[in-house]
Amino acid sequence: MTIEVTPTIYLADDDIQLEFSRAGGPGGQNVNKVSSAVQLRFDVAGSASLPEAVRARLKKLARNRITTEGILIINAHRFRTQAQNRQDAINRLVELIQQAAVRPKRRRRSQPSRAAKEKRLQKKRERSRKKRLRRNVSRYDD
16 A cells, blocks of 8 residues: 655555554553554655655754654654554654655845835935934034
8 A cells, every 4th residue: 555645756555664552641541551652664764755855855854853864753642542643643744745845935036126225215315314403503603
């Protein structure tokens, strides 16, 4: 089975490793008995399904969750059932890759318009005039 991230990016099931453990927190006896927490591991550096540009952006985007070996780790323990936590972890991985797949817009340098330059110069002249009028007037004794 494959997971569709974008129309051009698909993840194979063997790209993702899932580990299950007991979740902490409230839940009574269910917490003590059932391994419902999920730890998803995805090898970003070694995955053949990611284009190089997406891989670089993903490493930058999730740098706090990637190990030195290039493995992305996502922990999911929000829900009471293992199936819901598994789906939550996979959804979070897909969202991260979708964010990384969006190419950022390049900034185009622009220049101020002639009207904006003129307006700035006019304000400078007004401020200069205002400050000039505040000066003391020197008196000449005749």
